[in-house]
Every structure is written in C-alpha cells, then in structure tokens.
Amino acid sequence: MAAIELQNLSFRAEKTDIVKNVSFSVNDSELFVLCGPSGAGKTTILRLITGEWQPQSGDVLLNGQSVLALPMQKRGTILVSQENNLFPHMTIFENAAFALKARHIPRSEIKTRLDELAWRFRLEKHMKRYPHELSGGQQKLAAILRAVAVEPQVLLLDEPFTGLDNNLHAEIRDFLLEFQKERNLTVLMITHSKEDAFFMGNHIGFLFDGYLRRYSDVRDLYQKTGDEMIDSFLGEIVALPDGRRVFADKILPI
Amino acid sequence: MPRKSCLWTLLLILFLAVLLFPFASMLIYAFFARWPADSLFPRHFTLEGFRTFWKRDIGVAFQSTLFSLGVSALTLILCIMAARGLLKTRPRIRKWVEPLFYLPMLLPAVSVSMGSHKLFLALSLAGTPAILLMHIYFAFPYVFKLTYSCYAALGTGAETSAKNLGAGKCRIFFWVHLPTYLFGYLTAFMMGFIISYSQYFVNFYLGNADHINFSMIMTPFVTGSNRNLASVYTLMYLLFGGVVLLACSVIPKAIFRKKGDRFGSD
Numbered sequence A: 001m002a003a004i005e006l007q008n009l010s011f012r013a014e015k016t017d018i019v020k021n022v023s024f025s026v027n028d029s030e031l032f033v034l035c036g037p038s039g040a041g042k043t044t045i046l047r048l049i050t051g052e053w054q055p056q057s058g059d060v061l062l063n064g065q066s067v068l069a070l071p072m073q074k075r076g077t078i079l080v081s082q083e084n085n086l087f088p089h090m091t092i093f094e095n096a097a098f099a100l101k102a103r104h105i106p107r108s109e110i111k112t113r114l115d116e117l118a119w120r121f122r123l124e125k126h127m128k129r130y131p132h133e134l135s136g137g138q139q140k141l142a143a144i145l146r147a148v149a150v151e152p153q154v155l156l157l158d159e160p161f162t163g164l165d166n167n168l169h170a171e172i173r174d175f176l177l178e179f180q181k182e183r184n185l186t187v188l189m190i191t192h193s194k195e196d197a198f199f200m201g202n203h204i205g206f207l208f209d210g211y212l213r214r215y216s217d218v219r220d221l222y223q224k225t226g227d228e229m230i231d232s233f234l235g236e237i238v239a240l241p242d243g244r245r246v247f248a249d250k251i252l253p254i
Numbered sequence B: 001m002p003r004k005s006c007l008w009t010l011l012l013i014l015f016l017a018v019l020l021f022p023f024a025s026m027l028i029y030a031f032f033a034r035w036p037a038d039s040l041f042p043r044h045f046t047l048e049g050f051r052t053f054w055k056r057d058i059g060v061a062f063q064s065t066l067f068s069l070g071v072s073a074l075t076l077i078l079c080i081m082a083a084r085g086l087l088k089t090r091p092r093i094r095k096w097v098e099p100l101f102y103l104p105m106l107l108p109a110v111s112v113s114m115g116s117h118k119l120f121l122a123l124s125l126a127g128t129p130a131i132l133l134m135h136i137y138f139a140f141p142y143v144f145k146l147t148y149s150c151y152a153a154l155g156t157g158a159e160t161s162a163k164n165l166g167a168g169k170c171r172i173f174f175w176v177h178l179p180t181y182l183f184g185y186l187t188a189f190m191m192g193f194i195i196s197y198s199q200y201f202v203n204f205y206l207g208n209a210d211h212i213n214f215s216m217i218m219t220p221f222v223t224g225s226n227r228n229l230a231s232v233y234t235l236m237y238l239l240f241g242g243v244v245l246l247a248c249s250v251i252p253k254a255i256f257r258k259k260g261d262r263f264g265s266d
Helices: A042-050 A092-102 A107-120 A136-149 A166-183 A194-200 A228-234 B003-031 B048-088 B091-106 B109-122 B131-154 B157-164 B169-197 B201-206 B214-223 B227-255
Strands: A002-013 A016-027 A031-035 A057-062 A077-080 A154-158 A187-191 A203-208 A211-217 A237-239 A245-247 A250-252 B032-034 B043-045
Touching (some): A016 A031, A016 A042, A016 A057, A031 A194, A042 A077, A042 A187, A077 B157, A092 A136, A136 A154, A136 A166, A166 A194, A211 A228, B003 B032, B048 B131, B109 B131, B109 B201, B131 B169, B169 B227, B201 B214
Parallel strands (some): A016 A211, A154 A187
Antiparallel strands (some): A002 A057, A237 A245, B032 B043
C-alpha cells in the first residue's frame, strides 16, 4: 500500500490553476523527490497534503485512507518548510518537545528521545539555545529534528537545502539520506535542484507549470526522456558502466 | 566643542525644556496654591486639590479607567477577528477591503458624535452603555492598524507550523499564538486605551450626564482659573493612564524576560 497517494489533485487560486490534475504515489519507506523549476506548484502540493490548503478536486490518501476531511493536526504528516518556522521564543529542546507534549508523551520519554536525536543530529550542545543563536544549517537540522522526533507517518521536506553553503548542503544531504534509510522514513522532498533529486530520490516526479510531466524510477533517467521540458531541465546525463551518472560537469554516485 | 555637538546639545536642551517645563509647572501648582510674581519660590503649600479629587472624583477616575480598559479589550478582540478574517481573503479583495477599516479616522469626532447623538436619541440609546460602541468606533482603526501590521510583520507561519506538528487549539493559543503576538496586541491594546480614555466629545454628547469620564470632569478645571485644581486633575489623569500603560509594558516583559531577544530585553 502506498504511504502517500495523490489522485487527480487540482488547486486553483486567484483565477490561476496552480496544480493541474496531479496523480502519483509514494511507497512506504521511500524517498520520493518532486522536482521542477521555481513556481511549478511543488510547495502547493505539500500544502495540499498537510491540509493547510484544500484542493478544488481530487483526493489525498495517506496509507490508503482519504485525509481531505481531516484537519492538519490529525493527518500524521510533518512538513519542514523552507523557513524552518522554529518558534523563536522556545529553545531547540522546547521546540522539539512541543510536538511531543501535544501527543501526551511522558516527560521522561521526551527527554530520552530528544537526547538521542540531539546526539544523532550533533545538536546536543545547542538544545538549550534559542533558534536565533544558531547558524542557518543548525536551524535547518533543528527543524528536521523537531519533525522526526514525533516519528511521523510521512515527512515532507520543502527545499531543505535552501540558503546553505556547499559544504553544509552536502553534509545535511548525506545525513538526511542516512537517517531516512536507518529509520525507514517515508519522505516526500521537493527541490528545484536536479543534483539533489538524483542523489537522494528513489523515484522522481517532474512538475512543470502545475502538471506532473513524468514520474519514474531514478535509475531509468539516464537518457533523453523525449519530453522537451524535462530534457532541457536535466541537461546532459551520461550513465557510466559502474552505475554512476555524469551529470553536466558533476559526477554523482547513485 | 565642535559646532555639530553644540547644536545637538542645544536641541536636546530645547526638547527637554519643552517637555519638562509644563510638567514641572504642573507639579509645582499641584502642591502650591499661589506663586506670586514677586516671590522666588511658590507659596502656600496645600493638598486641597488632592483632597478635592479624593472626595469628589476618585470614583470617576477608577470607573473611567476600567471602562477604557473594557473598551480596549473589546476593540482588540474585534480587531483580531477582523485582521485574521482579512488575512484569509484573497489579496485582490484584501487590497480594497483594508482601507475601509480606516475610514473612522477620517471623520471629525465632533461631527460623528453629533450625528450619533441624533441616532442614539432616536433609538433610545443615549445615556445607556451603548456609548461603548462609539468608543470602539473611534479606537477601532488605530487598534486594527496595529493588529494587522503585527500579523503582516510576523506572519502566521508559527501557528501553521504548530498545527502541522499536531498541537491542539489551546496549546497553540497559549504556547505559540500568545507569545508570538502578545507584544503587538499589547501595543494595540494600549492605543485603544489611550483613545477611549481621552474621549471627551463622545461622552459629552451621548452620555446624557450618566456616563461621565475623567476627560469630562478634568476639562472644566483645566480651562478654569484654579491652577491648583487644574494641575492636580491633570496629574491624576496622567497617573491613572500612566499606571495602566506601565503595567501593560512591564508585566509581560517580566513574564517573558527569559525568553530570548525578542521578549523582555530592549
């Protein structure tokens, strides 16, 4: 059964069709990347899944159940937004504990769980600090820590590497990938970076102008797709015999 | 001394003088009955003004302050609802609707009070607590502007994030909403209080002598010839208003002192 399934989802705002009849599914424990240029409607899809916005037509199914009628709080999805949205008046520990307390998890368990995650995310020295006292990368890690602490059914990541320098970008990307595999998390990540999409995704969906133009296994994307928009977006890809891809001027192990 | 610094000092002295001289003279006249032209110091120390205030009008002062606090709280609740409602509308509609909330600022208080008086008489509302509506009417645009600006500046991302994390309404309100917007709300509340507290025409026209507020009892003394009473009443007016404003800014800061840069430290 698919962890996330979108069926003919459409969303219209200000007389503009932002999401047009989008359907795809994300398997359990899979990292699915929705890729496309800025303004393609990627973030809107995440907001439709979380329940922040309601679609005009179509359905959102989580573990086979339609969640359209459920409020945000009860959908079991956690979104890590581009802005992180950490609560500025709470420490990182309090931020992470906020969601756990809302789920009535005992204090002792909250402490144990967050201590373990803090160590795992290398944030143990920063848990008593306020968000503004952390660097951009640490804030991003803290936002992800807060999200995974509640062990969500589905983790949604909205451009998680925005604003990070190259080293931190690579570091958080590797860490996220490792953590997702270790915990068997179902992740739907959106990005406009083709490199991140290929590096991290099991499956990739290409969204252009609200349409899902292609949805395929990352291993199948080594030659021209025949779709002018996608081919232009991806550029030249060459598959090396050892499985790696030559991606423009970058070599990416997949 | 450099020329620029000299000019700056002069301006500062002038500013302080403009601010302090009236206050100093008010303070002196509050405790002295007379200051004859030929004396270096004021004469005839008296507490008569304070006694008069205590015997006659202390009740009105408290009542007026409480009434304005109530008006301010009600206006704030209305403005929160209006601002949140407006935020949910489409940007194109919002652009046209938002200026409508500021229209009460444009109309002269005297005209509105007189017009409303006629309407209140026709509806048998004159002299009733319905006067509250007029106080809200005058305070609304200012309180709304501050509330709406608070949402526009801080956004609603924190609340959405809290919902996304699975928190219920109560938890979101006390743990996220209130700490995030509290200082914006307090500023709007204080503005609402100042406007309601200083209303003269509204109570004068619509109160039917049943709703006397501090501004109404103070005005005849201020315009009269008894400087002692004028000073005492003005001082008390400032004191009552000042205590409320001070409480509004000090108490939340004390509560949130430990909560990082955004709260309690400036």
